[in-house]
Amino acid sequence: MTDLLTISGLTRRFGGLTAVDAVSFSVNRGEVVALLGPNGSGKTTVLNMISGHLPPSGGTIALSDEMISGLSPNRIALKGVARTFQLVRGLPSLTVAENVIASLAFGHRKLWGAAARTEALARLEEVGLAHRADQSAQDLTYIDQKRMELARALAAEPELLLLDEWLAGLNPTELRTGIELIQSLKGRGITVLLVEHVMDAVRALCDRCVVMNAGRKIADGPTEKALSHPDVVTAYLGGGHA
Amino acid sequence: MKSVLSLQVALFVVIVAALAFLPVFASPYGLTLMIGMLGYVTLATAWALFSGPTRYVSLATVAFFGIGAYTVAVFSESMAYPLLLLVSAAIGLLVASVVGFATLRLAGVYFVIFTFGLAELIRQLVTWYEVNMTGTLGRYIFLPVTPEGIYWQLLGLAAITFAISWGVGRSRIGLALKVIGDDEVVAAHCGINVARVKLALFAVSSTIITLVGAIQAPRWTYVEPVIAFNPTVSFLTLIMALLGGANRLTGPLLGAVPLFLLFEWLSANFPNHYSIILGLLFIAIVFILPRGVLAFAEENWKRWRRHEVKTVPGVAE
Numbered sequence: 256m257t258d259l260l261t262i263s264g265l266t267r268r269f270g271g272l273t274a275v276d277a278v279s280f281s282v283n284r285g286e287v288v289a290l291l292g293p294n295g296s297g298k299t300t301v302l303n304m305i306s307g308h309l310p311p312s313g314g315t316i317a318l319s320d321e322m323i324s325g326l327s328p329n330r331i332a333l334k335g336v337a338r339t340f341q342l343v344r345g346l347p348s349l350t351v352a353e354n355v356i357a358s359l360a361f362g363h364r365k366l367w368g369a370a371a372r373t374e375a376l377a378r379l380e381e382v383g384l385a386h387r388a389d390q391s392a393q394d395l396t397y398i399d400q401k402r403m404e405l406a407r408a409l410a411a412e413p414e415l416l417l418l419d420e421w422l423a424g425l426n427p428t429e430l431r432t433g434i435e436l437i438q439s440l441k442g443r444g445i446t447v448l449l450v451e452h453v454m455d456a457v458r459a460l461c462d463r464c465v466v467m468n469a470g471r472k473i474a475d476g477p478t479e480k481a482l483s484h485p486d487v488v489t490a491y492l493g494g495g496h497a
Numbered sequence: 498m499k500s501v502l503s504l505q506v507a508l509f510v511v512i513v514a515a516l517a518f519l520p521v522f523a524s525p526y527g528l529t530l531m532i533g534m535l536g537y538v539t540l541a542t543a544w545a546l547f548s549g550p551t552r553y554v555s556l557a558t559v560a561f562f563g564i565g566a567y568t569v570a571v572f573s574e575s576m577a578y579p580l581l582l583l584v585s586a587a588i589g590l591l592v593a594s595v596v597g598f599a600t601l602r603l604a605g606v607y608f609v610i611f612t613f614g615l616a617e618l619i620r621q622l623v624t625w626y627e628v629n630m631t632g633t634l635g636r637y638i639f640l641p642v643t644p645e646g647i648y649w650q651l652l653g654l655a656a657i658t659f660a661i662s663w664g665v666g667r668s669r670i671g672l673a674l675k676v677i678g679d680d681e682v683v684a685a686h687c688g689i690n691v692a693r694v695k696l697a698l699f700a701v702s703s704t705i706i707t708l709v710g711a712i713q714a715p716r717w718t719y720v721e722p723v724i725a726f727n728p729t730v731s732f733l734t735l736i737m738a739l740l741g742g743a744n745r746l747t748g749p750l751l752g753a754v755p756l757f758l759l760f761e762w763l764s765a766n767f768p769n770h771y772s773i774i775l776g777l778l779f780i781a782i783v784f785i786l787p788r789g790v791l792a793f794a795e796e797n798w799k800r801w802r803r804h805e806v807k808t809v810p811g812v813a814e
């Protein structure tokens with residue numbers, strides 16, 4: 256197994272606050288890795304720096320040996336990184352299908368016209384949203400917007416998929432389908448780095464966990480081992496999580 | 498689909514061809530009216546090309562319009578007419594690129610204020626230059642261009658603007674503009690080079706606007722900065738595009754025609770209260786039809802249709 260993502264000494268400051276403090280870890284090709292930690296520990300900020308939404312204050316991010324830290328999000332997207340956002344970001348003035356076509360048309364595949372439409376419907380089918388393809392995106396429920404966002408990310412055929420609490424707010428049935436969906440990505444060679452609070456999902460899905468607290472990495476290892484690490488137990492109890 | 502498309506193209510060609518014969522029948526006053534109307538139709542359509550989908554509300558319309566008119570005034574005696582238009586367009590494009598590069602990072606109200614300030618700044622610069630360097634304020638434009646000639650040029654420019662707008666609306670770049678208008682962060686994460694797309698469309702839109710000013714300039718025979726850079730032009734363009742709906746191809750046209758005629762009538766009959774009425778109208782449009790007449794009509798049509806379906810017995814909701 257080779258590293259797809261290598262992060263070293265990654266740091267991000269907001270004024271006086273160091274939200275991410277010299278964090279290093281790597282993700283192997285084909286792995287599903289969880290990034291865990293109490294609220295405010297810097298998980299979203301890490302994803303934001305990987306996707307290029309925020310430039311790092313220090314440290315480096317490499318995607319299969321190529322430096323991507325500090326590149327603009329559109330360049331990073333074209334190198335094979337796609338993501339969903341913690342607070343779902345749909346494109347409300349477009350239809351559901353057009354939301355997906357947005358990433359097909361400008362991603363590395365540059366699909367357009369009938370080919371893009373067919374592909375968009377296939378991706379929507381995958382997340383169970385094909386029947387809403389021609390509805391306005393703003394009429395979707397919150398959960399369906401999350402599905403649409405995942406379809407948009409998958410349409411980019413990413414090498415690395417970043418999911419920021421994508422399973423949050425799903426009911427038990429939806430959660431099961433959601434977990435199966437992410438599981439199926441593994442078979443397609445997509446590497447996943449996910450931020451998640453649903454521990455059952457983490458246990459079911461993830462090969463490995465990286466745990467953060469107050470901007471620092473406190474544990475990194477196989478899921479059960481990382482979760483039972485004494486610092487992790489303390490951080491979670493202190494952070495108000497079970 | 499194919500046949501609908503060719504029908505639309507045919508209709509477009511027939512309308513433009515019919516309009517080309519208008520000067521044969523129109524009175525001089527009629528022709529003047531048509532020139533003004535075509536000018537505003539083109540301005541509003543070009544404005545909406547960029548500002549419609551991206552929602553970057555620009556008040557720089559008159560900056561570019563004025564640049565076009567002034568370039569013609571300054572070089573009218575030293576250049577052949579076709580070259581004048583080319584030079585105007587080139588200057589408009591250059592200014593748009595520089596300004597766009599510097600300002601398209603600004604969002605929302607900051608962009609609006611900047612563009613308004615830009616128009617004022619250029620007016621002041623031109624005034625300062627004329628007073629201190631040339632020692633005059635106004636300039637005369639003597640060009641052997643007939644009103645018919647101006648009309649035909651504007652008609653050509655309007656047709657090209659529509660064609661561009663139509664093409665952009667159906668193309669990838671049109672989708673990119675809409676995605677940018679909805680969420681620039683998502684746009685960038687989809688692989689769109691947000692800055693480049695915005696700059697390109699702002700430049701195209703501004704160049705067309707510059708050409709409208711350049712083509713119309715000979716009508717004035719005399720220009721001063723206050724005339725060429727009159728901010729009312731920016732506001733009228735904006736309100737016309739908003740009234741019709743800036744997100745549809747024919748929206749700006751549908752707003753520009755009635756409003757132009759209304760403004761002509763108002764300025765002829767109420768020259769002293771013109772700007773008050775204009776302001777009130779502006780407020781009314783923004784409040785009553787914030788997304789334009791076309792969107793309003795479409796929503797009501799849908800509502801009416803839904804109502805129809807509901808009243809048919811046996812149709813489940």
Ligand SMILES: Nc1ncnc2c1ncn2[C@@H]1O[C@H](COP(=O)(O)OP(=O)(O)O)[C@@H](O)[C@H]1O
Pocket residue numbers: 269272274292293294295296297298299300301
């Ligand atoms: N854009 C920002 N500006 C200022 N502070 C921020 C910004 N984004 C995150 N933060 C701060 O950084 C810290 C980490 O936030 P975040 O990465 O969202 O945590 P998590 O995703 O682990 O809950 C928090 O204290 C948060 O308030």
Ligand SMILES: [Mg+2]
Pocket residue numbers: 298299300341419
């Ligand atoms: Mg977060």
